[in-house]
Amino acid sequence: MEAVYVDQHYDLVVECRNGSRKAQNELYKLYSRAMFNIAMRIVNDADEAADVLQEAFIDAYTRIADFRQETTFGLWMKQIVINRSISQIRKRKMELIPIDDTDVESIPDDEVTDNSEFEMQVRQVQATIQQLPDGYRLVLTLYLLEGYDHEEISQILRISENTSRTQFMRARRKLVELLRNQGISYN
Structure with a gap:
C-alpha cells in the first residue's frame, strides 16, 4: 500500500x-x-x-x-x-575524520545508551551543542534533532555509516563533557 x-x-x-x-x-x-x-x-x-x-x-x-x-x-x-x-x-572546509579502518564495535562506550540524560533544560543543551566543532554538531543535529538515522546521515554527508556513528558518539561524549564543565549535573 x-x-x-x-x-x-x-x-x-x-x-x-x-x-x-x-x-x-x-x-x-x-x-x-x-x-x-x-x-x-x-x-x-x-x-x-x-x-x-x-x-x-x-x-x-x-x-x-x-x-x-x-x-x-x-x-x-x-x-x-x-x-x-x-x-x-x-x-568552511569542515573535516570529518574517516574511520573506515576502525572497528566501531571495539570502541568502548562508557556512556549510558539511555538518552534521558539529554532531557534537561533545552536552552542550556542547545547553547552547549553550538559550542561543538562543526563535524560533531552536524552529525549530532541531524541524528538527535532532525531524526535522521546513520544510514541517511552517511548518504547526506557522503561519509560511511561507521564515521557517522563514531562522530555522533564522540559528539555526545564531548557534549556531556562540556555540560559537566559548566556544572550541569544529571544522572
Whole structure:
C-alpha cells in the first residue's frame, strides 16, 4: 500500500507553480521560521543561516515544478534547507575524520545508551551543542534533532555509516563533557 501525503498547503504550491508571488510570500511566512531554526542548528551562525534560508527558498521556487507532492511541501523544503546548510559548512572546509579502518564495535562506550540524560533544560543543551566543532554538531543535529538515522546521515554527508556513528558518539561524549564543565549535573 502506497503512502498518501496530505499537504494542507497544496493550493499554495499550485499557485506558486502558476507564478503567484502572493503564494510564494505565504509559503515563506508559513515555513521561514522553522527552516531558519533548522539552518541555525546546522551552520551555527545567524547570518549564514539567513543566507541559507534565502537560497533555499529561491531554490524551492525555482524548482517548484519538480515538486511532485510525494511528500509535504514542508518536508521537501526541509531537505533543501539541510542540503544548503551542509553545503555552507563544506565551504568552511569542515573535516570529518574517516574511520573506515576502525572497528566501531571495539570502541568502548562508557556512556549510558539511555538518552534521558539529554532531557534537561533545552536552552542550556542547545547553547552547549553550538559550542561543538562543526563535524560533531552536524552529525549530532541531524541524528538527535532532525531524526535522521546513520544510514541517511552517511548518504547526506557522503561519509560511511561507521564515521557517522563514531562522530555522533564522540559528539555526545564531548557534549556531556562540556555540560559537566559548566556544572550541569544529571544522572
